[in-house]
Amino acid sequence: MSVLIFTEIDNGALKKSSLEAVYYGSEVAKMKGTTATVLAIGTATDDELAKAGNFGASKVLHANDSRLANGNIQAYSDVLSLAVTQEGAETIILAMSSLGNAVAARVAAKLKASIVSNVTELPDFSNGIKVTRSIYTGKAFAKVEMRGEKQIIAVKKNAISVVESSNLAIVEPFTPTLKESDFAVKVTGTHKASGIVSLPEADLVVSAGRGLKGPENWSIVEDLANALGAATACSKPVSDLDWRPHHEHVGQTGIKVSPNLYIAAGISGAIQHLAGVNSSKVIVVINKDPEAPFFKAADYGIVGDVFDILPRLTKAVKAL
Amino acid sequence: MKILVCVTSVPDTTAKISFTDGDTKFNKAGVTFITGPYDDYALSRAVELKEQTGGTLTVLNVGEVDSEQVIRKCLAIGADDAIRVNCEPKDSYFTAVQIATIAAQEKYDLILMGRESIDYNSGVVHGLVGEMLGIPSLSPIMKLEIDGTTAKMTREIEGGKEDIEANLPLVLGCQEPIAEWKIPNMRGIMTARTKPLRVVEPVGEDMTFTEKYMLPAPKGACKMILAENAEDLIGFLRSEAKVL
Numbered sequence: 131m132s133v134l135i136f137t138e139i140d141n142g143a144l145k146k147s148s149l150e151a152v153y154y155g156s157e158v159a160k161m162k163g164t165t166a167t168v169l170a171i172g173t174a175t176d177d178e179l180a181k182a183g184n185f186g187a188s189k190v191l192h193a194n195d196s197r198l199a200n201g202n203i204q205a206y207s208d209v210l211s212l213a214v215t216q217e218g219a220e221t222i223i224l225a226m227s228s229l230g231n232a233v234a235a236r237v238a239a240k241l242k243a244s245i246v247s248n249v250t251e252l253p254d255f256s257n258g259i260k261v262t263r264s265i266y267t268g269k270a271f272a273k274v275e276m277r278g279e280k281q282i283i284a285v286k287k288n289a290i291s292v293v294e295s296s297n298l299a300i301v302e303p304f305t306p307t308l309k310e311s312d313f314a315v316k317v318t319g320t321h322k323a324s325g326i327v328s329l330p331e332a333d334l335v336v337s338a339g340r341g342l343k344g345p346e347n348w349s350i351v352e353d354l355a356n357a358l359g360a361a362t363a364c365s366k367p368v369s370d371l372d373w374r375p376h377h378e379h380v381g382q383t384g385i386k387v388s389p390n391l392y393i394a395a396g397i398s399g400a401i402q403h404l405a406g407v408n409s410s411k412v413i414v415v416i417n418k419d420p421e422a423p424f425f426k427a428a429d430y431g432i433v434g435d436v437f438d439i440l441p442r443l444t445k446a447v448k449a450l
Numbered sequence: 451m452k453i454l455v456c457v458t459s460v461p462d463t464t465a466k467i468s469f470t471d472g473d474t475k476f477n478k479a480g481v482t483f484i485t486g487p488y489d490d491y492a493l494s495r496a497v498e499l500k501e502q503t504g505g506t507l508t509v510l511n512v513g514e515v516d517s518e519q520v521i522r523k524c525l526a527i528g529a530d531d532a533i534r535v536n537c538e539p540k541d542s543y544f545t546a547v548q549i550a551t552i553a554a555q556e557k558y559d560l561i562l563m564g565r566e567s568i569d570y571n572s573g574v575v576h577g578l579v580g581e582m583l584g585i586p587s588l589s590p591i592m593k594l595e596i597d598g599t600t601a602k603m604t605r606e607i608e609g610g611k612e613d614i615e616a617n618l619p620l621v622l623g624c625q626e627p628i629a630e631w632k633i634p635n636m637r638g639i640m641t642a643r644t645k646p647l648r649v650v651e652p653v654g655e656d657m658t659f660t661e662k663y664m665l666p667a668p669k670g671a672c673k674m675i676l677a678e679n680a681e682d683l684i685g686f687l688r689s690e691a692k693v694l
């Protein structure tokens with residue numbers, strides 16, 4: 131009856147969003163009076179994986195088949211559903227991501243499980259199992275009862291505040307038998323920016339829009355982001371114009387972020403942009419137009435020129 | 451090639467969201483419904499592929515009668531025929547069962563969807579349908595070329611992208627820049643009126659139940675900082691907002 135948490139490994143460690151999901155899953159396990167088990171697929175040391183215990187897990191199942199290196203959706207789905215069976219898990223928790231959602235969906239179909247994504251709070255077990263999820267791209271919420279015998283919950287970033295302990299989890303190898311058909315999809319190349327903070331994982335985000343005038347001016351955005359240890363993001367026209375890569379574009383038709391801090395420089399705050407950032411904890415807006423709609427959604431605002439303000443903020447951060 | 455595109459009918463991206471009936475129903479009053487923006491990318495690429503390789507292009511919507519306006523627009527853009535499963539799509543699993551039931555009979559080579567619907571934003575219907583049909587599902591796909599029975603694709607991943615090859619049949623969740631959105635022309639609009647739209651009844655039942663809807667708590671006032679004191683922001687973020 132344990133709770134099973136699907137996690138992702140990046141660079142030999144569990145991703146931050148996965149650790150949030152581990153904590154969420156451990157809290158769910160407590161509510162259900164059971165324990166939390168983590169499934170980790172890929173290459174990482176036992177010592178590293180044992181740290182899932184800091185976030186409340188008691189056990190980690192580690193699947194480290196070399197064929198699983200590429201985040202293969204079908205193979206991962208088989209591994210997860212086999213782990214669910216082995217553990218007799220009823221509730222499966224994971225963090226929203228391009229891999230996580232894809233795997234969760236296939237596993238839901240395998241197990242005939244209720245599936246809800248964008249979950250923003252711990253479930254309510256008082257009468258059935260009910261979760262709160264964001265809908266209409268953050269413009270509303272819904273309280274949803276999960277009626278299946280098994281439930282899959284995909285958790286949105288920052289859904290709960292994590293409390294770490296010094297407990298360690300037991301790590302066990304997990305070696306399920308995989309089918310040839312699991313590897314029908316071939317990943318022939320991966321292009322990934324290295325050494326930067328990944329946007330969906332980031333706690334702090336510095337974002338800029340058409341107000342920056344051109345891609346050659348992005349260094350003032352990157353300088354502030356680097357000083358803060360933040361990820362960079364942009365508005366849609368900026369990625370449409372190829373000033374910035376597509377995976378940095380946030381909004382209704384881009385990445386949805388929910389960091390602790392979102393700084394928007396030279397972005398007007400169109401409703402489609404707000405849709406992707408409205409669940410950020412704190413929003414700062416810098417715009418030379420005092421009438422820019424973004425100020426209505428902001429916690430802190432500065433009416434000013436980004437070319438003047440951003441370098442000064444960078445300096446102030448460096449002086450901390 | 452036999453292509454299916456699954457489309458949602460969703461509130462316009464600028465729509466004000468509200469609820470009625472004691473917050474148990476979406477308030478449609480005054481709301482314009484559009485094709486899901488990601489579904490539009492899927493449809494646009496499907497029209498291009500049909501032009502290249504021939505074959506048929508069907509659109510499918512799980513929705514009530516008022517989504518026929520969106521379906522007709524898809525027909526005007528270039529789909530040959532349409533199917534509507536007559537019900538309110540409230541649950542991803544249930545929606546996927548409807549799509550998979552039809553797809554299992556019709557045996558499409560390619561099933562294109564949006565990366566996510568903009569009402570529920572679940573991003574799971576393609577994966578559910580792929581598994582129900584026992585074929586691969588991939589999302590979000592930003593580039594798709596078909597070469598015989600092989601699909602060559604680019605998928606966006608966190609912080610980058612990956613190149614993928616797989617054989618048809620496939621289920622794909624699409625996003626820009628897979629194709630430019632297409633706008634119906636006059637001839638398309640005229641012919642759309644007479645293209646076949648088949649209505650079928652749903653099977654199975656919901657796996658979730660939406661008890662009530664809520665709006666976010668209103669945002670407090672924005673604290674304005676004078677440009678000459680911009681540096682104060684960093685102090686506020688640290689001591690007041692506690693995010694640094």
Ligand SMILES: Cc1cc2nc3c(=O)[nH]c(=O)nc-3n(C[C@H](O)[C@H](O)[C@H](O)COP(=O)(O)OP(=O)(O)OC[C@H]3O[C@@H](n4cnc5c(N)ncnc54)[C@H](O)[C@@H]3O)c2cc1C
Nearest residue numbers: 339340341365366381382383396397398400402403418436
């Ligand atoms: C279906 C649909 C989906 C969409 N999806 C998205 C989406 O996902 N994400 C998204 O971002 N947009 C989206 N949009 C586009 C959206 O409507 C806006 O057009 C877009 O967000 C505007 O980008 P921007 O704020 O960078 O540019 P602009 O609207 O041009 O605003 C630039 C801002 O910079 C300010 N500025 C200019 N110079 C300076 C300076 N020197 N110093 C300070 N401020 C300055 C200006 O006052 C202005 O407010 C979508 C639109 C549609 C129709």
Ligand SMILES: Nc1ncnc2c1ncn2[C@@H]1O[C@H](COP(=O)(O)O)[C@@H](O)[C@H]1O
Nearest residue numbers: 456512539563564566567572573574575
């Ligand atoms: N009611 C529906 N009718 C047809 N297709 C749908 C429906 N709901 C979702 N889809 C398809 O599945 C994709 C992903 O939706 P979702 O999982 O809800 O985010 C959408 O972009 C559509 O292509």
